[in-house]
Amino acid sequence: MTFVSDIINSLKKLFAKISTWVKNNPKKSAITFILVVFYYFSLPQTLFNDPYATVIESSDGELLAAKIARDGQWRFPAKDSVPDKFKKCLVYYEDEHFYQHFGFNPVAMFKAFQQNRRAGKVVRGGSTISQQVIRMSRKSKRTYFEKILEIILSTRLEFRHSKSEIIDLYAAHAPFGGNVVGLEMASWRYFGIHSHQLSWAESATLAVLPNAPSLIYPGKNQEKLREKRNALLLKLYQNNLMDKLTYELSIQEPLPQKPYNVPQIAPHLLQQIAKTNEGKRIRTTIDVSLQNRINQLSEYYYNQYKQNEVHNLAILVIDVKTRNIVGYVGNSPTNSDHDKDVDIITSPRSTGSILKPLLFADMLDNGELLPNTLIADIPTQISGYSPQNFNQTFDGAVPAQRALSRSLNIPAVLMLQQHGVANFYETLQKFKLKNINQYPDHYGLSLILGGAESNLWDLCRTYANLSATVNHYTRSRGKYRSGEFCELNYNADMPRDFGTESQQKNSLGAGSIYLTYEAMKEVNRPEGDEAWKFYDSSLEIAWKTGTSFGNRDAWAIGTNSRYVVGVWVGNASGEGRAALTGVDSAAPILFDIFSTLPKSRWFTKPMKDMETAEVCQQSGHLAKEDCPKVSQLIPKSKKKTQLCPYHKTIHLDSSQQFRVNSNCELVEKMVSKTWFVLPPVMEWYYKSGHADYQPLPPFRTDCQDSNQPVMDFIYPKAHSKVYLTKDFDSKIQPVIIKVAHTNRETRLFWYVDSEYKGTTRTFHDLPIEAKTGTHRITVIDESGNEISRKMEIVRE
Structure with a gap:
């Protein structure tokens, strides 16, 4: 308690002295207050407003594709952290006392001033990493006034951000030659890998580049770049950051030559994502190995189909459990003449x-x-x-x-x-x-x-x-x-x-x-x-x-x-x-x-939503008593569907060759059977593909059943218009009337508006030449059964 009381008393005395000084020096107090406020607000809330490239990665972090930023720079959105190797390379090359100073290093600045004065030109900057972050954010020229501002703002930067965050800002916005900005893009451009996969030699190469980005151009200044890199590697070795073998292997690594292209494994998915997520890094649900495989298939089939002048295709693969897209090919690898950019x-x-x-x-x-x-x-x-x-x-x-x-x-x-x-x-x-x-x-x-x-x-x-x-x-x-x-x-x-x-x-x-x-x-x-x-x-x-x-x-x-x-x-x-x-x-x-794809099981039967029902074997309808039955799973509570309409009980004579009824045969002599009977038109086509289909036996000559349809029109349908067509010689073609009859061999007699037009047997198609207007077609079979249909004939 005594210790706490002493602190409280000391603070009271301090505040009292400050209060007294403020009262005695009102002008100085006001100026000091203004300077403090100016200092506090001197650093913009957002240091960098540059547009970023849109970047998409696979589910396991592989780069799938990227779209260049709106200002034409390859500037990837910053990642959560900078790899440790690059951090060490950067600090030992740019600012060895980075973790000790508070934004600027007066000793380094004085040495740089003397060296530049002796050389008569700027050969050394003396700026800390914090100062360089400020300079990159302001995009300013190097003047003494700017240098003073950098010093002030770099100290303010150190108040706001941790050392690690300052390095993150530097790595995300440092120039690496040409239109390459930031460590992530530089790693892909020069080495074709993620930044966390960089070796010591690769990290050292990139650490020296922001200081002299022109050194990276292939075939130019290779020895200067190698000297800078190896000098940095030596310093790391001397400071025990790597062992001797690692150092010796690192200085033997080749420098980057031809720049790598940014992968475009899923370019059309990138287009879709960029519509709502421009300038962001999105980790997608894409399985990169599957994506590469379907890209190969896309290319293979495109090369096949383009021989037939088919130039485009698309493929989409979905994980059912998550509804995640795991494969996305928006178009074939065609060219701009065939809309290659269309998704x-x-x-x-x-x-x-x-x-x-x-x-x-x-x-x-x-x-x-x-x-x-x-x-x-x-x-x-x-x-x-x-x-x-x-x-x-x-x-x-x-x-x-x-x-x-x-x-x-x-x-x-x-x-x-x-x-x-x-x-x-x-x-x-x-x-x-x-x-x-x-x-x-x-x-x-x-x-x-x-x-x-x-x-x-x-x-x-x-x-x-x-x-x-x-x-x-x-x-x-x-x-x-x-x-x-x-x-x-x-x-x-x-x-x-x-x-x-x-x-x-x-x-x-x-x-x-x-x-x-x-x-x-x-x-x-x-x-x-x-x-x-x-x-x-x-x-x-x-x-x-x-x-x-x-x-x-x-x-x-x-x-x-x-x-x-x-x-x-x-x-x-x-x-x-x-x-x-x-x-x-x-x-x-x-x-x-x-x-x-990985082999998957078939769906498990949802038995709680299905039930077993007796279904007619031939018609597929719910079975009646007179149907041959099979058991079948149907959706639950769907027994409201129609009972089989095609199985009927018929009565035969004792020979079972003819149908009879009570008008011509004693009931006790009748033989009752269940028969599968389709309507005439359905029967006409069905029996040609089903040799086991048995048409109804004919009625015995002394019997008749006016309720049983024996024939029907196939064409025209009821209440339909028939259009007259012309051949290549502009000659009007006849109308083909078609009828189906249960007895294929019977003769049919045809009439148009009560005028006899002809007879058919077996194939009941009759061409009729008629004028436009409404006509009635009548067809009568040998047994006197008659059907009639009205049709309207019009010109096209």
Whole structure:
């Protein structure tokens, strides 16, 4: 207590003396106060306002790419610390008493003054590291007045910053020759490595450069640079900072020769990051070894495809768990004539068939179909819109998941018609496909066949979010996360938050997503990988291709439980090429990338969101009592889908060759059987590809059933307009009317407006020459069955 009391008393006496002096010397006190305030505020809060280069690094700190600063200088943002070797080299070369002085060294300044006076020119500066930081920040010329300011400001600098921070400022802003500024850039420019990887000799070379940056130019002043470097190395050795062997090896190291180029491993990602993070150093989520591999693949396939005048491609690889981007190729290594600087990953392009899995999953989730529900695949015209399958054929009826795996267009359009364009549009909005931004009526049914545009970023994000939904649902035993549908991330220092757990799904249920992926697994693989199922080492991937109208865009997107890979191939100009398709152009790249990635397991079944149901073996609908049944996993609570409409109980005579009814046969003599019956038009095409399909037996001659349709129009559709076309000689072509009949060999009699036009057998197609206007087509078979359709003929 006595010691504390003594201090307090001493302070009281000091303050009393100061108070007395201030009262007795008011002018001097005011001047002193002004000088103190001026001194305190003399140093700007921000010493350096120079623009920095934008720098991106891989997840483990490797330099990926850099964009030069706006003032044309290669000035990297400062790192957290300066390597110890460079610190020691800098201090022993520039300012040996750096850690002892308080901003300036009067002894060194006096010696420099004498030496310069004897030489008649400036041969030695005498400035401390702190003074040099001030001079670099002020960008001033060397005058005696500036020297006085440097001394004042350097002492103020020492008040504000620690010695280590002052060295950091020096290292970040010192000139290293040409437009190279700062230690980090100098390390890359002259040695091609990070500053923390510099050897003693390399550190010493860079330590002497700010004092004489002109020495670095290759082929000039090499001996002067070597003398300065070796002299510094000797001083370090003499001060026991390195052993003799290290010293001897260091002086033998060669000097830098040809400058290294800054790496450009991910130039298009750099472009994206620079839009919002210009002048910053960003540690990205990119895996540098994977990035180098996909760069090699990009170059390989570019060299292949440019032979067919296809010049651009893009690749995106996503880590499903984190939604981090681990690989990013925004464009092929083409030239400026073919838009090499365009980042295709974020560019809107026609989607082709790439949205079909999302429609399939949406309908599964809404209970509108089951995985193998039969979908019509017949000639179709809807309000003048006539979709066509890629191979220009028809299956009559095809299971939904097979229609997806084969990317059939007509079933997809009919599914969208059933589901509703507006409903599907709303689902796409939940996925935040920002380029699909017109009203649903703007797209119509073409939405599912490439009538809309999207980009690789949004599509890959959607599939990554869906994959993560399944993963978390199975891992958490039946829970979803509120923030599962989130944005992709490229910043390794950005924390990820996927929200809170609940029973509420975000958009699609895990069961519907899983069953969609199971269907996507069956997509036909590229040439050479068709037998993938027979190999234990094969990659299990849910994937889908897409080809836009005119062969302008080729897509392939695939996913397993760990990664999503997206590929686009085409021309940035929008120019199409006949051989450009998703399966032939984009898919090979996709599978090569998946072969490069660590092998991952297939998705675990989300059993809590699925249940077993009895499904009709032939139709894929929920089974009725009269259906051959199989057990199948379906999305939970989706037993509201339609019961099988195609299995019917029919009655046969005792020979089981003819159908009968109670009007012509005794009930006790009838044989009842369940029969798989498709509508006439579906049957017409279906039986050509299914030899086991058995058409209904005909009615016995003394029986008839007016309720059972036996024929129907294939073309034209009801309430449709038929457009007359011309051939190359400008001659108007006839209208081809098509009808399907359950009995292929029966004869059909054709009438137009009650005027007989002809008879057909087996192939029921009849060309009709008719004038524009409304006409009624009537067709009658040998049994007297009749169908009629009104059509309107117009000129194009």
